[in-house]
Amino acid sequence: MDYKFREIEKKWQDHWAEIKAYKVSNISEKPKCYVLDMFPYPSGAGLHVGHPLGYISSDIYSRYKRLKGFNVLHPMGYDAFGLPAEQYAIEHGIHPEISTENNINNFRAQLDKIGFSYDWDREVNTSKPEYYKWTQWIFLQLFNSWFNRSAKKAEPIATLVKIFETEGSTTINIFTAQQWIAFSEKEQQTILMNFRLAYCGIGEVNWCEALGTVLANDEVVNGVSERGGHPVVKKKLRQWYLRITEYADRLLEGLQTVDFSDAMKEMQTNWIGKSIGAEIQFEISNSKFRMTVYTTRPDTIFGVDFMVIAPELDWIHEVVSTEQKQAVEEYLIYVKSRSDRERQAEKKISGVFTGAYAVNPFDGREIPIWISEYVLAGYGTGAIMAVPCGDERDFKFANHFGIPITNILGDAFNGTEPNATKDAILTNSDFLNGMVLRDAIKVVVNKLEEMGIGTRKTNFRMRDAAFSRQRYWGEPFPITWQDGVAFPLGETELPLTLPKVESYSPGPEGEGPLANIPEWVAKELETNTMPGYAGSSWYFLRYMDPHNTDAFASRQATDYWNQVDLYIGGTEHAVGHLLYSRMWTKAMYDLGFIGFDEPFKKLLNQGMITGESAFANLIGVTFAKNLKVEFTEEDEKNYLEIKDKYTIIRGKYISSDLVEFLKTAYYKIDNEVEAAHMETRGKILSYLLEGLDADIKLSNLVGKIEMSPFPMTFVNYKIRVPIEYVNSKNELDYERLKLEIRQFINSDFLSQSGNFICSREIEKMSKSKLNVVNPNDIIEKYGADTFRMYEMFLGPVDQSKPWDTKGIEGVHRFLKKLWRLFYDDVKGKVWNDGKATQDELKILHRTIKKIEEDTERFSFNTAVSAFMVCVNDLADSKCNKKEILEQVLILLTPYAPHISEELWAALGNIGLVIDATFPKFEAKYVTESSKEYPISINGKVRANITISLDAEQAAVEQIVLANETVQKWLEGKAPKKIIFVKNRMINIVP
RNA sequence: GCCUUGGUGGUGGAAUUGGUAGACACGCAGGACUUAAAAUCCUGUUCGCCGCAAUGCGAGUGCGGGUUCGAUUCCCGCCUGAGGCACCA
Numbered sequence A: 001m002d003y004k005f006r007e008i009e010k011k012w013q014d015h016w017a018e019i020k021a022y023k024v025s026n027i028s029e030k031p032k033c034y035v036l037d038m039f040p041y042p043s044g045a046g047l048h049v050g051h052p053l054g055y056i057s058s059d060i061y062s063r064y065k066r067l068k069g070f071n072v073l074h075p076m077g078y079d080a081f082g083l084p085a086e087q088y089a090i091e092h093g094i095h096p097e098i099s100t101e102n103n104i105n106n107f108r109a110q111l112d113k114i115g116f117s118y119d120w121d122r123e124v125n126t127s128k129p130e131y132y133k134w135t136q137w138i139f140l141q142l143f144n145s146w147f148n149r150s151a152k153k154a155e156p157i158a159t160l161v162k163i164f165e166t167e168g169s170t171t172i173n174i175f176t177a178q179q180w181i182a183f184s185e186k187e188q189q190t191i192l193m194n195f196r197l198a199y200c201g202i203g204e205v206n207w208c209e210a211l212g213t214v215l216a217n218d219e220v221v222n223g224v225s226e227r228g229g230h231p232v233v234k235k236k237l238r239q240w241y242l243r244i245t246e247y248a249d250r251l252l253e254g255l256q257t258v259d260f261s262d263a264m265k266e267m268q269t270n271w272i273g274k275s276i277g278a279e280i281q282f283e284i285s286n287s288k289f290r291m292t293v294y295t296t297r298p299d300t301i302f303g304v305d306f307m308v309i310a311p312e313l314d315w316i317h318e319v320v321s322t323e324q325k326q327a328v329e330e331y332l333i334y335v336k337s338r339s340d341r342e343r344q345a346e347k348k349i350s351g352v353f354t355g356a357y358a359v360n361p362f363d364g365r366e367i368p369i370w371i372s373e374y375v376l377a378g379y380g381t382g383a384i385m386a387v388p389c390g391d392e393r394d395f396k397f398a399n400h401f402g403i404p405i406t407n408i409l410g411d412a413f414n415g416t417e418p419n420a421t422k423d424a425i426l427t428n429s430d431f432l433n434g435m436v437l438r439d440a441i442k443v444v445v446n447k448l449e450e451m452g453i454g455t456r457k458t459n460f461r462m463r464d465a466a467f468s469r470q471r472y473w474g475e476p477f478p479i480t481w482q483d484g485v486a487f488p489l490g491e492t493e494l495p496l497t498l499p500k501v502e503s504y505s506p507g508p509e510g511e512g513p514l515a516n517i518p519e520w521v522a523k524e525l526e527t528n529t530m531p532g533y534a535g536s537s538w539y540f541l542r543y544m545d546p547h548n549t550d551a552f553a554s555r556q557a558t559d560y561w562n563q564v565d566l567y568i569g570g571t572e573h574a575v576g577h578l579l580y581s582r583m584w585t586k587a588m589y590d591l592g593f594i595g596f597d598e599p600f601k602k603l604l605n606q607g608m609i610t611g612e613s614a615f616a617n618l619i620g621v622t623f624a625k626n627l628k629v630e631f632t633e634e635d636e637k638n639y640l641e642i643k644d645k646y647t648i649i650r651g652k653y654i655s656s657d658l659v660e661f662l663k664t665a666y667y668k669i670d671n672e673v674e675a676a677h678m679e680t681r682g683k684i685l686s687y688l689l690e691g692l693d694a695d696i697k698l699s700n701l702v703g704k705i706e707m708s709p710f711p712m713t714f715v716n717y718k719i720r721v722p723i724e725y726v727n728s729k730n731e732l733d734y735e736r737l738k739l740e741i742r743q744f745i746n747s748d749f750l751s752q753s754g755n756f757i758c759s760r761e762i763e764k765m766s767k768s769k770l771n772v773v774n775p776n777d778i779i780e781k782y783g784a785d786t787f788r789m790y791e792m793f794l795g796p797v798d799q800s801k802p803w804d805t806k807g808i809e810g811v812h813r814f815l816k817k818l819w820r821l822f823y824d825d826v827k828g829k830v831w832n833d834g835k836a837t838q839d840e841l842k843i844l845h846r847t848i849k850k851i852e853e854d855t856e857r858f859s860f861n862t863a864v865s866a867f868m869v870c871v872n873d874l875a876d877s878k879c880n881k882k883e884i885l886e887q888v889l890i891l892l893t894p895y896a897p898h899i900s901e902e903l904w905a906a907l908g909n910i911g912l913v914i915d916a917t918f919p920k921f922e923a924k925y926v927t928e929s930s931k932e933y934p935i936s937i938n939g940k941v942r943a944n945i946t947i948s949l950d951a952e953q954a955a956v957e958q959i960v961l962a963n964e965t966v967q968k969w970l971e972g973k974a975p976k977k978i979i980f981v982k983n984r985m986i987n988i989v990p
Numbered sequence B: 001g002c003c004u005u006g007g008u009g010g011u012g013g014a015a016u017u018g019g020u021a022g023a024c025a026c027g028c029a030g031g032a033c034u035u036a037a038a039a040u041c042c043u044g045u046u047c048g049c050c051g052c053a054a055u056g057c058g059a060g061u062g063c064g065g066g067u068u069c070g071a072u073u074c075c076c077g078c079c080u081g082a083g084g085c086a087c088c089a
Helices: A005-019 A051-067 A085-093 A096-114 A129-145 A158-166 A178-182 A185-193 A242-256 A262-272 A300-304 A323-339 A339-347 A393-401 A437-451 A518-522 A555-562 A577-592 A633-638 A656-666 A674-691 A698-706 A734-740 A775-782 A784-793 A805-822 A839-854 A860-876 A881-893 A897-906 A949-962 A963-971
Strands: A032-037 A071-073 A145-148 A153-156 A200-209 A213-214 A233-242 A274-284 A290-295 A306-309 A352-359 A367-372 A383-386 A456-460 A478-482 A487-488 A566-569 A603-605 A608-625 A644-654 A711-719 A759-764 A930-937 A940-947 A977-981 A985-989
Touching: A005 A096, A005 A367, A005 A784, A005 A897, A005 A963, A032 A051, A032 A158, A051 A071, A051 A096, A051 A566, A051 A860, A085 A096, A096 A775, A129 A145, A129 A200, A129 A487, A145 A158, A153 A158, A153 A577, A158 A185, A158 A518, A158 A977, A185 A200, A185 A487, A213 A233, A213 A367, A242 A262, A242 A274, A242 A577, A262 A603, A274 A300, A274 A437, A290 A306, A290 A383, A290 A985, A306 A393, A323 A352, A323 A367, A352 A577, A383 A393, A674 A881, A698 A985, A775 A784, A775 A805, A784 A805, A784 A860, A784 A897, A805 A860, A839 A860, A839 A881, A860 A881, A881 A897
Parallel strands: A032 A071, A032 A566, A306 A367, A566 A603, A930 A985
Antiparallel strands: A145 A153, A200 A213, A200 A233, A274 A290, A274 A352, A274 A456, A306 A383, A352 A367, A478 A487, A608 A644, A608 A711, A608 A759, A930 A940, A977 A985
């Protein structure tokens, strides 16, 4: 009887679905365990073999926990709102709801084939009104709250109003209680907006013209949009924001209570970017104006040689001198002309002197004030005190403009490079002389505070998160505008459903498509929609109680399931989703809706599965396009346009071995170089232009190249070819390629041996890179159990690794070998009721221990190996005993559920193996009563000795001491030290 | 430049963190069964040397040092891959 995995897997998947084997209840005596995957965005491309890596890991862990007696919540859903579906709608005219639905069905079909233990009754879809009703509701809670800095928590806005009514305000806005009461409704609302956790304001945002929307900071990478790579510019717009900066400190503190990787904590810490320093006020000569700078190094105050302010600051005009006015104006125009992109790409030193001087408060020295684009307006006060002897950028700036540098570091500063140390001893620093910089910080700040011109100040790099998009496919804001004041909709009016639209093009003045709908505008509803991360910031709560119509989830449910015990997903969400959901959780906690303030107890980052891409070398000749080159008819036919600027004529694909050959020809030494060079070029040229035989005479070629009437260069492009056309020896099946793919239909493939060799490169798996492997294909060929185990066997989950289908045979063989412990091709059933021997029990219990340990520490690859060892050992000892096999099946269930279920049933068990109990490890079967130990002297093995394990170290010492041979080895001396090494060796130190 | 991680056979990776390096698997080589193929099984496989033989000899975890009876593991200095941050004062 064969291992018919297709039949078996279908049968059990259907059965599990039918009886809802994975349905989980919120009421249970068992301890709970919440295992969560980062839910996918259902893209049109479907899943590739990289996606399920994390899903399989979490599935193994939740199945394992279930066997261990836990009530396990393991749900799945879809992050369905977002830009790509809308872009697709614009291009193809298909409503996002339809394409999303299709994609979800496709995802679901792929997921179902892998045999996951999700409770599908809890599926969520963020784009369904039943779901986003509660996204809107939570938004309203944020809108109706403020962050009380003294209590360090969010509170209902009503408490703030009460404070204003009784005490007035001394923070962001300054007014008395009487004034507050006298304010109009509109004035009051405008003030309150400055405090709300979700607020609307005018601000500089990242505007992406191509996408027609703003983007959050983490959605912009190197000045272009993360999705699509379109340019992003700064623009002032009315926007919704989340006041995440208020939570900066708590987001940092919270990191200490969660189990995230160091790298992840580091990334979040950097993103938040807390820095502790001071603000210092400087007087300006001949002006009443005072400037304030932010610095983390007040200790270097005597090393300040100039000030730099950001070009955007409006007080520039207050201080600029008449002589410098023109130069400053010119510089400001120059700065305006530079995009963010340019500023980031080329960091050139530029700046202009304002003609004004600040005064050092301690020694009265006059310090020139400069303007430069390297100082950012948005951070600190937008002005810095520059200390060139201690700061790289200040040093470069000083050198560039010839500003003299004061050395306050003594020998620690050599004049040629700045030194940012805090451990040097100060010189040229008046009352600080002789002090270590580190210690001087406090002294200076104290003095500044005393003088009333400085304060301690903490700054964060993180900004408030832009929370609105001028797009269609997102949650509508439950907000109406009346006379410029935002009013929340009432709870009974939720959900505010997304209306159908005819067109997805933007509305007037940078507004979203919703602004094109008259009824929408008539109701004065907000026309922006929420960003992609709104729905994903709280979805883990909805799984707890997904069908609740009275609340986002009942308090009883959130109290029971509590934090996510294990959260698995990629690192790419480090500063986006993971920060936002942490913030939402904290706010919900503060407002009393849930009982925990960190959502994820443990985070496991799965590594990327990379693909191997194949490339063929395309060699051709390029001409500058603006040159007039006459093409023959033949050339036109083979004309291939690679890039805008260049044209390749008669490009030919050259096998890698030929490329090597041509390269070596190029690199011949001495006077042969030039000749070889020419020869190489000549050969290529003749291939390409003349179609001649390569062995053309050298003299001819030299002439040809020199006589070339136009500038040309040889180019070697690497052209992707689909990986499935390349075999394991890197040979390309170009005949098939030419037949099946249009791009290559007229291409020539040249090689030395007749086998066309491609080069390979490891890159991210993606459709555009022609290197994706679809899990469906693998499952069709080997089955889901093999697929699951192989994904785990590839290597540690958190490490990125290349997908290589070759090795899958080994895992498949393992499952077949396991099958043969139960069924023989000839004899049929071979298992028996025999009593297990000591050796067989040893194999079993060793495996139990190993699987338990490895699963607990997420070392799934070594667990798979342990199964292989176990089955090899059982096969070697011809053990077909039911007693042993049954236990092995339970262990295997999380990893290969289908085959385990099938064989479990075959053994005549009643009930499912997924409901079995994880076997208990018993040491007595594994440990021995006595063992042979090697005795070594200084690590060199000299003899073996058998001792009882109870003997422990003392016994060993006696045995060894008594041994004449040992004494002889040591020349009669007593050993200095005897080391008993963990069940392994006895080492004697003479 | 800064931060975080890695570097082990032909390949993916073990070694549960100071104790017999290379488990397990792929690949490769040889063999058995077969008319043949597939499937399956067996043997070998870190490198080098000696040999009829082996429980033989030597080297070996990116490179160079150090601590230790003993180092893939700890310390110092380099080289290098990957990821993140990057005018944040």
